[in-house]
Structures are given as structure tokens and as C-alpha cells.
Amino acid sequence: MPRKPKPFPISSNTSFFEPGSTVEVSPDEPGFHGSFYLAxxxxxxxxxSFLVEYKTLVGNSSEGSEPLREVVSxxxxxxxxxxxxxxxxxVGGEVEAYYNDGWWEGVVKKDLGNGKFAVFFEDSEEQIVFTKKDLRLHRNWVNGKWVPPFEDSESEEGKIVPVTMKCNKETRPERFSKGTIVEVSSDEDGFQGAWFTATVLEAAEKDKFLVEYQSLTTDxxxxxARxxxxxxxxxPAPPETFVVGRFDLLDEVDALYNDGWWxxxxxxxxxxxxxxxxxxxxxxxxxxxxxxxxLHQDWIGGKWVMASRI
Known part of the structure; x- marks a missing residue:
């Protein structure tokens, strides 16, 4: 008789999700990847898992429309x-744009002036114009920390006290010389979230590079393949990180599979x-x-950023 598996351990990060807490939910469903909804x-x-009630999404009931409730992980x-x-x-910066009752991950493609920006969404391959008030910088919540971090402090109650974010340093496109070892991602179906090692052969047209993969071959x-x-x-190829001992539960990692890091x-x-x-x-x-x-790292603003481990 097989042994019954142990319950999935709950991280100390659940202290952020007490009943009554306002949160953001990123639904794990097709068509909603990269979106966040207030709940x-x-x-x-x-x-x-947790039962949540959305603030902007509604569901249907016998008594009409009411705030949608569902169980999320x-x-x-x-x-x-x-x-x-x-x-x-x-331009080139990762942002979240308020659209269709939620915040959606995208990349700034053009600064149109007068506080307007063209934002490209990779999953839907759409480009939409937003005003500055409908945009915010993109961050990931990893192991109880924001990545990249806010410049914040904590009050006596342990709540975050907002401060002004300093983002005055201009972000310039990275230039890769011939022979540089890099990692390459793809928007093709089935390859999202993967990075493949390659070597830069030469600079091509504006902001493009010809690369040769180190593990992917021609048909x-x-x-x-080139x-x-x-x-x-x-x-760039991320710096090596060594984990002494073991990885921890809920660590964000890259796994070597099918010739790439996922x-x-x-x-x-x-x-x-x-x-x-x-x-x-x-x-x-x-x-x-x-x-x-x-350990997973993000290349943001010309620097490698890693979440703090618990």
C-alpha cells in the first residue's frame, strides 16, 4: 500500500495573506498569464490555497452579478x-499596465511624449498606448521579497512605508561584442520561461545580434543553429551561483531541461x-x-538581481 504523501508545507510567507488582507492574484489560466487582479x-x-474575493471581477449568481470568489494557490x-x-x-523597460480591470506585464516600446507610452505585450503580441498614470514598474514577489526591491522601511507594526523611488539613471541597450556568451529567450509557444546559451557572432541591424546556439541544432x-x-x-550569461547544502522550498530556480534553462x-x-x-x-x-x-536571477537595468532567500 503506497504511503500517503505529506501535506504541502506552508511557508512563513503566508503571514502576508491573513483574512482581510488586500492582495493581487495572478490567475494560472490560459489568457491570463502576466496579469494581476486586486482581491x-x-x-x-x-x-x-486561499479563498479570495476579487475587487474588479464579477461572477454570475441567481441574484445577479456579484464580486467573483475563487480558491487560488x-x-x-x-x-x-x-x-x-x-x-x-x-524604452525597453518592464512595466505593468492597467488594462481590462487588471495589471498586465509588458515592455515599453516607444516614448510618444506628453506622458504617453506604447507598451508591447508578448503573450498577445499586441501594442497599446497608455498614459503614465496607468503604468507602474514591474516587480516579482519571490520568497517574501520584492524583486527588484522597493526603497522602503518598516513601521513599528511591520507594514511597508512607501518612499519615493529613484529611477533617474537612464537605461541604455546592452551592446554585445563578437564572441560574448549570452542567453536567449523566445516568445514561441512552448518556449516561454526558457533561456538557451549562445555565442554572439556579430551585430546585425539596429538592436539585433546574430547568435549561434551552443545546444540547439539545425533540423x-x-x-x-544560428x-x-x-x-x-x-x-549576458548569468554569474555562477553556488548553493551550499540544499535548495529551500519555494526557491525560484532555473532547471536544465531540453537543452535550456527553464x-x-x-x-x-x-x-x-x-x-x-x-x-x-x-x-x-x-x-x-x-x-x-x-538560483534564478533577473537581468534588470544592466544588473543581475536575485531574490533574498528565507
């Missing part, structure tokens, strides 16, 4: 970001230096050896 925690449920929740003021949006497998990549889908979250710590990693985009979980994982 209120109603109550915790089993296995680390811990991985779909984050606290309400502190307010911030006086920042500049730069006939006779040679390594491709022109735009600046938004290329980054973004996932440690969902179980197993015996024998093995880990179960959950991939949000595909809703799949797979087991990896310690040597097949690295």
Missing part, C-alpha cells in the same frame, strides 16, 4: 505593492539531493538533481 483574502483553505498570490512616485519609464542536426535575436530577448519553483525537497520543481506556464512538476538547478 481580498477571505479565508485559508487546504494545501496552502499560494503561488498565484502576492501582497499589494507599496505605492511609489516620481519614476521614469524607459538535420548537422550544425548548431538566429538573429533582438535586444529584448538576449542577456524557470520554476521548488515545490518539494526530496531525499538524495533531488527536488520537485513546478513550472507555472505548463502546470507541470518534474524531479531534478541538485546539479541540474541554479
Amino acid at each position: 481580498t483574502i477571505i479565508s485559508p483553505c487546504r494545501s496552502g 499560494l503561488a498565484e498570490l502576492r501582497p499589494l505593492p507599496p505605492p511609489e512616485t516620481k519614476w521614469d519609464f524607459r 538535420d542536426e548537422s550544425e548548431f 538566429e538573429e535575436i533582438d535586444i529584448l530577448h538576449i542577456r 524557470l520554476g519553483i521548488i515545490s518539494k525537497v526530496l531525499r538524495g539531493s533531488k527536488y520537485e520543481v513546478y513550472f507555472r506556464d505548463t502546470k507541470e512538476a518534474m524531479v531534478f538533481q541538485h546539479s541540474e538547478l541554479r
Whole structure:
């Protein structure tokens, strides 16, 4: 008779999600990837999930429309970001735009002047114009920390006190010389969240580079594949990070799979230096050896940013 699995451990991060707390929910459903909706925690449920009530989404009932309620996982929740003021949006910068009752991840493609910006959304391949008041800088909530962090402090009650964000330094496109080892991403279906190692062969047209992959080959497998990549889908090779001991539950990691590094979250710590990693985009979980994982880092504003570990 198989042994009954242990309940999924609840992280100390759940202290941010007490009943009555205002949160943002990123639904793990097709068509909603990269969006965040304002909600209120109603109550915790089993296995680390929570019942929430949305503030902008409604559901249908016998008595008409009313605020939508649903059960969401811990991985779909984050606290309400502190307010911030006086920042500049730069071309190529990651932002969140308020659209269709939620905040959606995008990239600034053009500064149109007069406080207007053209924002491109990779998942839908749409470009929409927004005013500055409907934009905010994009951040990730990882292991109880905002990445990149807010310049904040804590009050005696432990709540975040907003301060002015300093974003006056201009962000310039990265220039990659011939022979530079880089990592390349793709917007194609089935490849979101993956980075593949490549070598820069030469600069192509404006903000594009010709690269040769180190693990991907041509269709006939006779040679390594070459491709022109735009600046938004290329980054330097991240510095090596060494985890002494073991990875922790809910660590955000890159897993080496199918010749690339794929973004996932440690969902179980197993015996024998093995880990179960959950991939949000595909809703799949797979087991990896310690040597097949690295701590996830983001290339933001010309610097590598890593979430603080609990």
C-alpha cells in the first residue's frame, strides 16, 4: 500500500495573506498569464490555497452579478505593492499596465511624449498606448521579497512605508561584442520561461545580434543553429551561483531541461539531493538533481538581481 504523501508545507510567507488582507492574484489560466487582479483574502483553505474575493471581477449568481470568489494557490498570490512616485519609464523597460480591470506585464516600446507610452505585450503580441498614470514598474514577489526591491522601511507594526523611488539613471541597450556568451529567450509557444546559451557572432541591424546556439541544432542536426535575436530577448550569461547544502522550498530556480534553462519553483525537497520543481506556464512538476538547478536571477537595468532567500 503506497504511503500517503505529506501535506504541502506552508511557508512563513503566508503571514502576508491573513483574512482581510488586500492582495493581487495572478490567475494560472490560459489568457491570463502576466496579469494581476486586486482581491481580498477571505479565508485559508487546504494545501496552502486561499479563498479570495476579487475587487474588479464579477461572477454570475441567481441574484445577479456579484464580486467573483475563487480558491487560488499560494503561488498565484502576492501582497499589494507599496505605492511609489516620481519614476521614469524607459524604452525597453518592464512595466505593468492597467488594462481590462487588471495589471498586465509588458515592455515599453516607444516614448510618444506628453506622458504617453506604447507598451508591447508578448503573450498577445499586441501594442497599446497608455498614459503614465496607468503604468507602474514591474516587480516579482519571490520568497517574501520584492524583486527588484522597493526603497522602503518598516513601521513599528511591520507594514511597508512607501518612499519615493529613484529611477533617474537612464537605461541604455546592452551592446554585445563578437564572441560574448549570452542567453536567449523566445516568445514561441512552448518556449516561454526558457533561456538557451549562445555565442554572439556579430551585430546585425539596429538592436539585433546574430547568435549561434551552443545546444540547439539545425533540423538535420548537422550544425548548431544560428538566429538573429533582438535586444529584448538576449542577456549576458548569468554569474555562477553556488548553493551550499540544499535548495529551500519555494526557491525560484532555473532547471536544465531540453537543452535550456527553464524557470520554476521548488515545490518539494526530496531525499538524495533531488527536488520537485513546478513550472507555472505548463502546470507541470518534474524531479531534478541538485546539479541540474541554479538560483534564478533577473537581468534588470544592466544588473543581475536575485531574490533574498528565507
